[in-house]
Amino acid sequence: MKLHEYQAKQVFADAGIPTPDSQLADDVAGVVAAAEEIGYPVAVKAQVQVGGRGKAGGIELADDEDEAREAAESILGMDLKGYHVDRVLVEGAVDFVNELYVGITMDRGEGKPVAMVSTKGGVNIEEVAEEDPEAIAREHIDPSFGMLPYQARRAVYDAGVEQSVARDVSSVLTTLYQLWDDKDGSDAEINPLMVTSDDEVVAADAVMNIDEDALFRQPELAEMEAEAAGGDELERMADEYDFDYVRLDGNVGIIGNGAGLVMTTLDLVDYYGGQPANFLDVGGGAKAARIANALDMVFSDDNVDSVVFNIFGGITRGDEVARGINEALEQFDEIPKPVVVRLAGTNWEEGMEILNEDLVTVEQTLEDAVQRAVAYAGEVADQ
Amino acid sequence: MSVLVDDETRVVVQGITGGEGKFHAEQMMEYGTNVVAGAVPGKGGQEAAGVPVYDTVHEAVEEENADTSVIFVPPAFAGDAIFESLDSGLDLAVAITEGIPTQDMARVNKRLTETDTRLIGPNCPGLITPGEAKLGILPGNIFASGNVGLVSRSGTLTYQVVDNLTNRGIGQTTAIGIGGDPIIGTDFVDALELFENDSETDAIVMCGEIGGEDEEEAAAFIDDNVDTPVAGFIAGRTAPPGKRMGHAGAIVSGSGTGTAESKISALNDAGVPVGDTPEEVADHIEDFLA
Numbered sequence: 001m002k003l004h005e006y007q008a009k010q011v012f013a014d015a016g017i018p019t020p021d022s023q024l025a026d027d028v029a030g031v032v033a034a035a036e037e038i039g040y041p042v043a044v045k046a047q048v049q050v051g052g053r054g055k056a057g058g059i060e061l062a063d064d065e066d067e068a069r070e071a072a073e074s075i076l077g078m079d080l081k082g083y084h085v086d087r088v089l090v091e092g093a094v095d096f097v098n099e100l101y102v103g104i105t106m107d108r109g110e111g112k113p114v115a116m117v118s119t120k121g122g123v124n125i126e127e128v129a130e131e132d133p134e135a136i137a138r139e140h141i142d143p144s145f146g147m148l149p150y151q152a153r154r155a156v157y158d159a160g161v162e163q164s165v166a167r168d169v170s171s172v173l174t175t176l177y178q179l180w181d182d183k184d185g186s187d188a189e190i191n192p193l194m195v196t197s198d199d200e201v202v203a204a205d206a207v208m209n210i211d212e213d214a215l216f217r218q219p220e221l222a223e224m225e226a227e228a229a230g231g232d233e234l235e236r237m238a239d240e241y242d243f244d245y246v247r248l249d250g251n252v253g254i255i256g257n258g259a260g261l262v263m264t265t266l267d268l269v270d271y272y273g274g275q276p277a278n279f280l281d282v283g284g285g286a287k288a289a290r291i292a293n294a295l296d297m298v299f300s301d302d303n304v305d306s307v308v309f310n311i312f313g314g315i316t317r318g319d320e321v322a323r324g325i326n327e328a329l330e331q332f333d334e335i336p337k338p339v340v341v342r343l344a345g346t347n348w349e350e351g352m353e354i355l356n357e358d359l360v361t362v363e364q365t366l367e368d369a370v371q372r373a374v375a376y377a378g379e380v381a382d383q
Numbered sequence: 384m385s386v387l388v389d390d391e392t393r394v395v396v397q398g399i400t401g402g403e404g405k406f407h408a409e410q411m412m413e414y415g416t417n418v419v420a421g422a423v424p425g426k427g428g429q430e431a432a433g434v435p436v437y438d439t440v441h442e443a444v445e446e447e448n449a450d451t452s453v454i455f456v457p458p459a460f461a462g463d464a465i466f467e468s469l470d471s472g473l474d475l476a477v478a479i480t481e482g483i484p485t486q487d488m489a490r491v492n493k494r495l496t497e498t499d500t501r502l503i504g505p506n507c508p509g510l511i512t513p514g515e516a517k518l519g520i521l522p523g524n525i526f527a528s529g530n531v532g533l534v535s536r537s538g539t540l541t542y543q544v545v546d547n548l549t550n551r552g553i554g555q556t557t558a559i560g561i562g563g564d565p566i567i568g569t570d571f572v573d574a575l576e577l578f579e580n581d582s583e584t585d586a587i588v589m590c591g592e593i594g595g596e597d598e599e600e601a602a603a604f605i606d607d608n609v610d611t612p613v614a615g616f617i618a619g620r621t622a623p624p625g626k627r628m629g630h631a632g633a634i635v636s637g638s639g640t641g642t643a644e645s646k647i648s649a650l651n652d653a654g655v656p657v658g659d660t661p662e663e664v665a666d667h668i669e670d671f672l673a
Contacts, residue, residue: 106485108565108595108632111492126636143489184484213631214484216459244629248621259563259629260537260592263618264661267643270621271659279622281629284481284520284538312542314508314522345542346522366543367662 001210004047006089007224008206015179017172017190019203022091031072032065034090040064041093044071048083052124056080061093094202099192100161101125101136102173103207104180113141115151115177117159117169121192135159147177164199172201183221184214234278234301241293243280250275252377253298253307253337255291257282257316265310265370272367274374277304285315291324299336305380308373309341310366318343318351329359338376342369386532386557386577386584387475387501388451390515395420395440395449395473397456397464399431404455407479407520408432411453414523416516419447422467440471451475453509453518461505462487469498477518478505478568485631488566495568502568506631508538508560519560529554531668532578532611534571535590536563536597537630540618540661544588547665553672556584563592563630571601579609586612586671588664589655593619594632594641602649614667615650615657617643 003011006024013019023034024047035042046058053059058080060071068090078085099122107114118136120128128135137158139151152170161169172193180188189207196202215222238245244259248266252274256262259281266276278301282294298307311321321343329335339360343351355362361376363369394411398404399421409432412418420443421431427438437443440452452473456464461480468476469491483505495502503510509519513526525542527549535541538560545558559574561567571589578584587609591598598617605613620643622628624635635642647657658664 106489106565109600111489111566113486113489142493143486144493181486184486186485211485213458213482214486217484244627246623246626246628248623256539258537258539259633260535260540260590260618261543262539263537263592263622263628263633264540264543264616266622267618267620268660276621279628312539312546314520314538314542344546345525365662367660 001212001215001225002049003208003210003221003224004049005045005206006047008208009203011179011183011208012190012203012206015175017175017203018201019206020092020094022089024087025072025090026076026087028069028072028076031088031090032068035062035065035068038090038092042068043091043093044068044075045089045091046075046078046080046085047087047089048080048085050081050083053080058085094194094204095196096194097197098195100169100195100201101189101191102169102176102193103187103189103191104177104185105187107140110140113143113177113180115139115141115147115155115173117155117161117173119160125191141177146181147174149174165195165201168201169193172203183208184211184218185209186211234297237297237300241297243282243294243297245297246279247301248276248278250277251303251305252373253277253301253304254310255280255282255294255298255307256310257284257286257312261310261312265308265366268366268370269308269374272371272374274377277301286320286324288320288324288327291321292328295325295328295339304337306337306373306376307339308369309339310369311343311345313343313345313347315346317346318348319354322351322355325360326354326356329356335359337380340369340373340376342366386512386581387510387559388512388516388518388557390415390417392417392451392516393447393449394418394518395422395443395447395452397422397440397452397454397468399423399434399436399455400426400429401455405432407455408434410523411517414517416518420449422452440467440473444471444473449473451518452477454478454480456480458482458484462491465491465502465505466494469494469500469502473500475501475503477503477507477509479507479509479519481506483564485565488564492566503559504562504567506564507562508541510557510559512557513555521558521560525549526558527554530556530583530585530672531588532556532581532584533558533588533590534574534578535560536592536632537590537618540590540616544590544616544661544664547661548668551665551669553665553668556581563632565595565632571597572604575601575604575609575613579611584611586614586668588614588616588668590616590618591646592617592630592633593622593628593635593643594630596640598646599649602653602655605655606653612671613655614664614671615655616661616664617646617657619643
């Protein structure tokens with residue numbers, strides 16, 4: 001789960017990291033009022049979950065009321081890489097002499113957190129990491145001790161941060177690690193951390209991603225989740241039904257159990273010349289009602305022309321799956337899109353006896369089921 | 384024969400009084416696994432699935448000589464349950480639980496370096512030596528005893544590939560589900576080493592997926608250390624960057640590493656053929672054994 005910039009900034013500010021004055025606004029008058037209160041110049045920043053907002057026109061500077069109005073009019077309501085902008089953060093512009101990068105993430109290869117500092121802030125840090133890895137100082141952290149003070153200092157000096165601000169930057173890095181640790185962060189970043197002419201540091205941006213598996217012990221952040229969600233209606237529906245779901249561009253709907261097998265089903269749809277419309281994992285041990293919800297979800301996607309069910313039961317039982325498919329389809333006078341079913345594993349024979357074959361097409365193997373669904377989608381697309 | 388487990392392995396089930404724990408303890412015993420005890424705090428002195436329950440894993444080790452644990456404990460408490468098994472001197476701990484916070488696993492990962500216990504998982508289906516023992520939730524009936532070792536990051540994909548093998552009369556020495564999380568215990572390299580050193584294993588299947596660089600590391604290891612022929616499969620070729628595809632670890636970062644393409648080419652460079660479909664993986668294994 002990714003927090004919006006304004007949410008992450010609040011979390012950082014509460015922990016004592018210096019941030020510019022800022023206010024959230026959702027209309028032009030609100031932007032102007034906020035700018036007057038904060039004092040010009042201000043930055044007006046679109047609050048959507050995409051990178052590269054500045055280049056895409058989602059961040060504008062304003063020196064006076066006219067410019068603030070103009071910026072608000074151009075950003076509010078714009079479509080930024082597929083996301084509708086309905087809120088902006090109005091923020092005091094920082095007069096800076098240097099831009100740094102500080103961040104904490106999990107190094108999965110090492111199985112340890114890693115703290116990073118670079119004097120090449122303000123740009124795409126992934127590009128820096130690839131082209132000039134030496135420009136980023138790294139400290140791996142033993143999770144049983146946390147970040148020790150010398151580690152923060154070493155990262156800061158190794159990165160080449162000037163002595164005049166080194167103490168403040170180490171303090172920001174230490175606080176950032178503490179936050180990352182306390183809040184179950186997966187990534188916490190400030191890019192850029194601006195250095196002003198009077199040797200102060202200010203977090204001009206804020207990134208905080210939270211481990212979704214840990215939200216149960218982060219009630220305050222869980223409350224922000226609804227607000228942090230992206231704009232996709234189907235993905236919201238998937239949250240409600242509690243499915244692992246990802247929407248894609250194609251027209252073959254895919255439902256299966258287990259992430260690896262569902263990914264494989266997607267890949268086979270592609271291999272046999274079709275285009276997957278989604279990834280939908282019903283998870284382990286799904287009961288009939290859950291299977292019916294999955295069909296409801298995939299039918300709700302207008303792009304879907306056919307559906308393939310691929311179930312290989314371990315915990316999941318074929319008879320429960322068959323009952324769910326029947327329940328979902330029997331409510332229609334006419335089935336909206338052709339459904340192909342492949343059942344294997346636990347109780348698949350019982351499932352095949354229960355499954356109403358007037359409503360679905362049955363295939364024995366994964367390959368046959370995928371090819372049939374691709375063919376159906378092609379026929380619908382041809383009509 | 385067997386890698387890691389056999390019918391002598393003495394298993395304690397952590398969480399045996401829960402719905403999943405009890406059901407799968409019974410399924411394991413039905414398969415022939417030597418489940419000797421359960422461990423559930425506050426339930427000591429009771430019996431579940433026909434075996435005695437102890438309050439602590441330590442007691443199960445003392446009283447029943449348990450040497451292996453299988454963990455069916457909810458995510459909020461599973462990290463602690465793994466610590467308990469690591470501190471009880473077991474040879475092997477298998478964590479089935481899905482959804483353990485990554486930071487908890489980072490702490491477990493640190494402790495693993497300080498003990499001799501091997502961890503498999505979490506977020507995995509477990510492992511099985513067909514005809515001898517299964518530890519976890521794998522459906523026993525699709526496996527057959529034989530000479531192919533299998534290691535996989537995904538449970539249901541394991542079932543699919545095993546089904547393709549068994550249907551052709553190709554059995555397995557041991558199948559190990561290592562789990563789909565970013566931080567796991569036993570990884571591809573560890574499992575490949577076990578199979579390479581097992582005289583009964585004549586060919587290996589390795590099922591990977593997008594995310595991380597474990598498959599690339601495994602490819603380098605195969606190139607240098609593995610003579611047993613290996614066939615691969617990589618799930619997630621069609622996954623868009625930046626999206627989490629079910630497994631916590633299955634996410635392609637924006638910067639070009641961890642993609643299906645980079646994994647497939649690393650494996651190919653190490654002489655490992657990668658099937659486009661599970662059926663093709665079975666074709667490669669059949670060729671190796673011919």
